[in-house]
Amino acid sequence: MKDSPLSAHSADWAKDMAKKKKSDEDILIAEHDDGVDKASQDALERAAETVCRECMQIQRSENVLVITDPNTSEIGRALYEAATKISDRVLMVMMPSTHRHGDEPPSPVAELMRKQDVVLAPTRYSLTHTRARMQACREGTRIATMPGITLQMFTEGGMTTDFNAMQSAIAQLGKSLKRQRSVHVTTPSGTDVTFEIAGRWELGDNGICNRPGQVTNLPAGKILGMPKEGTMEGTIVIDGTWDATLIENPITLKVEAGIVTKVSGEDRDDVKALFVEASRKLKPQHQSNVWTVAEFGFGMNPRARLIGNVLEDEKVQGTCYFAIGDNTNLGGSSLCGIHVTGVLSEPTVEIGELKLLNEGDMRI
Numbered sequence: 001m002k003d004s005p006l007s008a009h010s011a012d013w014a015k016d017m018a019k020k021k022k023s024d025e026d027i028l029i030a031e032h033d034d035g036v037d038k039a040s041q042d043a044l045e046r047a048a049e050t051v052c053r054e055c056m057q058i059q060r061s062e063n064v065l066v067i068t069d070p071n072t073s074e075i076g077r078a079l080y081e082a083a084t085k086i087s088d089r090v091l092m093v094m095m096p097s098t099h100r101h102g103d104e105p106p107s108p109v110a111e112l113m114r115k116q117d118v119v120l121a122p123t124r125y126s127l128t129h130t131r132a133r134m135q136a137c138r139e140g141t142r143i144a145t146m147p148g149i150t151l152q153m154f155t156e157g158g159m160t161t162d163f164n165a166m167q168s169a170i171a172q173l174g175k176s177l178k179r180q181r182s183v184h185v186t187t188p189s190g191t192d193v194t195f196e197i198a199g200r201w202e203l204g205d206n207g208i209c210n211r212p213g214q215v216t217n218l219p220a221g222k223i224l225g226m227p228k229e230g231t232m233e234g235t236i237v238i239d240g241t242w243d244a245t246l247i248e249n250p251i252t253l254k255v256e257a258g259i260v261t262k263v264s265g266e267d268r269d270d271v272k273a274l275f276v277e278a279s280r281k282l283k284p285q286h287q288s289n290v291w292t293v294a295e296f297g298f299g300m301n302p303r304a305r306l307i308g309n310v311l312e313d314e315k316v317q318g319t320c321y322f323a324i325g326d327n328t329n330l331g332g333s334s335l336c337g338i339h340v341t342g343v344l345s346e347p348t349v350e351i352g353e354l355k356l357l358n359e360g361d362m363r364i
Helices: 010-016 038-055 072-086 109-114 131-137 151-155 162-179 267-277 283-290
Strands: 062-066 090-094 118-121 141-146 183-188 192-202 215-217 221-225 233-238 251-256 259-264 293-299 319-326 340-345 347-349 354-358
Touching: 010 090, 038 072, 038 151, 038 162, 062 072, 062 109, 072 118, 072 151, 090 109, 109 131, 109 162, 118 215, 131 141, 162 221, 233 340, 259 283, 267 283, 267 319, 283 319, 293 340
Parallel strands: 062 090, 062 118, 118 141, 141 215
Antiparallel strands: 183 192, 183 347, 192 221, 192 233, 221 293, 233 251, 251 259, 293 319, 319 340, 347 354
């Protein structure tokens, strides 16, 4: 158990603190909103129990922090209440919503994260690829991030899978991938790209997060790796979802030496604007980092659905995805504060000698 100032706080203290005046800069203890019917409330409570007991395996002596924002407070409250049934060392904070995935949380939140055994983070935008999350994990905190989670996502789809069975399936496939590094991805819509994976495949996104320093997304269920910098060549056509939107008009990315050099499609101007805005916060010599192809992965969750929310979309079995931007979370050098994911439907994925997917059908 970590030595934390939270160990002296109780659920009653948290409720008292909820009465404090709100401001845009304050970190607030979230208040409960009875905005769901009985059946939905029961489903919400079951899902929260699953997260706390099955996924995070919280122990009674552990310090737990729930981080939420105004968009996700109902889920945050459910997790808080489920955690307090296990431990009396639980605190929930509400922070102002950040502006995009990868934005750092307020410094007081980052400081609190470092002092916990467990952090549960249902927030509008992702904390996964932040310095705050990485520093907390280095100090032993285990963290579940839930960027963009909705009540429907939390109680249906990928969150209803058998996490223990999925963990076993991911571990088994991981054995076959252990020495495979070369990747070739094609799709009927025009993707044709090759690259090498740097280091090892990451198998930890299986929903079971019970060891110090671990991090997982919930809903979980993917295998991923970092494309070796400078090795990717070809064309990626995003035809499933982009960031948090179901694709109507495919987005085509030309990639040279691991960097997106051209964006095509009806929505190209919006895509470019997103990355140009992020680049303005960087020194001129680092601005091109925002266009790094930072991550590749494929879904392993049989209950996940393509719904236009990256948290669940990238876990759908039979799809694969690429993320553009910051890759430091995986050991890369592209530090740029943006990380945007595009999902490909019906991909054919060949990894070394393995034909993993054939137009969306899992072959292994």
